[in-house]
Amino acid sequence: MNPQNILRTFLQPTSIIFDIGAHIGTLSKEYHEMGYKVHAFEGSSNNSIKFKENCKDLNNITLHEVALSDSEKICKTRFNDCIGDEHPEIEVHYVEFDKYFLENNLPKPDFVKIDIEGMETVVCKKMSNLIGNIRPIFQIEIHNDKKFKKFRYSDYPSFVSVEEGGFDFKEFQNMGYNSYLYKYGLLKPAKHFRRHAQYFFIPKEKDINKFPLRKYFLGFRDYIIFKYRVLFGLI
Numbered sequence: 001m002n003p004q005n006i007l008r009t010f011l012q013p014t015s016i017i018f019d020i021g022a023h024i025g026t027l028s029k030e031y032h033e034m035g036y037k038v039h040a041f042e043g044s045s046n047n048s049i050k051f052k053e054n055c056k057d058l059n060n061i062t063l064h065e066v067a068l069s070d071s072e073k074i075c076k077t078r079f080n081d082c083i084g085d086e087h088p089e090i091e092v093h094y095v096e097f098d099k100y101f102l103e104n105n106l107p108k109p110d111f112v113k114i115d116i117e118g119m120e121t122v123v124c125k126k127m128s129n130l131i132g133n134i135r136p137i138f139q140i141e142i143h144n145d146k147k148f149k150k151f152r153y154s155d156y157p158s159f160v161s162v163e164e165g166g167f168d169f170k171e172f173q174n175m176g177y178n179s180y181l182y183k184y185g186l187l188k189p190a191k192h193f194r195r196h197a198q199y200f201f202i203p204k205e206k207d208i209n210k211f212p213l214r215k216y217f218l219g220f221r222d223y224i225i226f227k228y229r230v231l232f233g234l235i
Contacts (some may be wrong), residue, residue: 001141003198004034010137011036011110018109020068020123020146021116023082024050025061032060039106043067043092044081046071047083066118068123069094077155080117086213087151096126096156109136117151118159121166132175138201139182142169145196158226163183172201 008102009217022040024047038061042048048065055061067079073094076085100106105206112130114120116176120140130136148159160166170193174178180187182198190199 004030004189005033006032006139006200007031007131012151012200013111014027015136016107017079018112020114022051022063023047025052025054027113028061029055029058029137032058036108036111038058038062039064039109041066043094045090046083054075055103064100066093066095066100067119068097068100069119070096070098070122070125072096073155078153079156081150082117084118085151087153091179092155096219097123098126098129102131108134109207113135113139115141118148119157121160122157122173124167124169131172131177135176135203135206137203137206138172138177139195139198140169140201141198143196144194144195169199176204178207179202214226 011017014037016037016039017031019031019038019040021026022042025040028038028040028051029091040051040055042051043066044184045065048063051063053174056064064126071094074091075094076089078089079092080087081090109130110181111217114123116123123132124140131138143159144161145159151158151227162168173191178201179190179193180200180202181190182200188198193199
């Protein structure tokens, strides 16, 4: 089961997706082709140019050329735009999500994808209204890997551990979400977030056990079983 199938499991044709860390629009375009309305957030001006080229004339996609953080400011800084490791200095417009959401009268999302190279650890600190009250389904890539610390710049903190004051993703569980590690196309209940991986956070009231499998497979034997099921269309 790929993430798109998970979307089809939970979302309606009229659902709204927030693509945070939209890069050059690849996933936003896929969401659009699935019929969803998309609000995309991209803080790199270089990426935004390519995004507009890739998603031109797609009326169901709205691009917000801002970067999310735990404070608001416009500054010049090196910024991880997922294009190589050089990350030249650019002007970045940082906003806090909850505040930006209200000031711009944005629609309530049904699904939120976050992939922002470690900045999820500061961005989620300013999403209390989104997480606690709006309660969409989240797909978050948590970049818990020491290599991302080398990409810390003057106004770009990258991955910030809980001990350093970063967001504790266990807060999702405290706020009534079920947490899952996504691997091999399947989901396994997760209690800890110590590895660099994709996680799904699903409000308990929306998590209605629609998945055919809840586990991912460990070891060579289980991997072979997984490939067998894929081959014969059992997943």
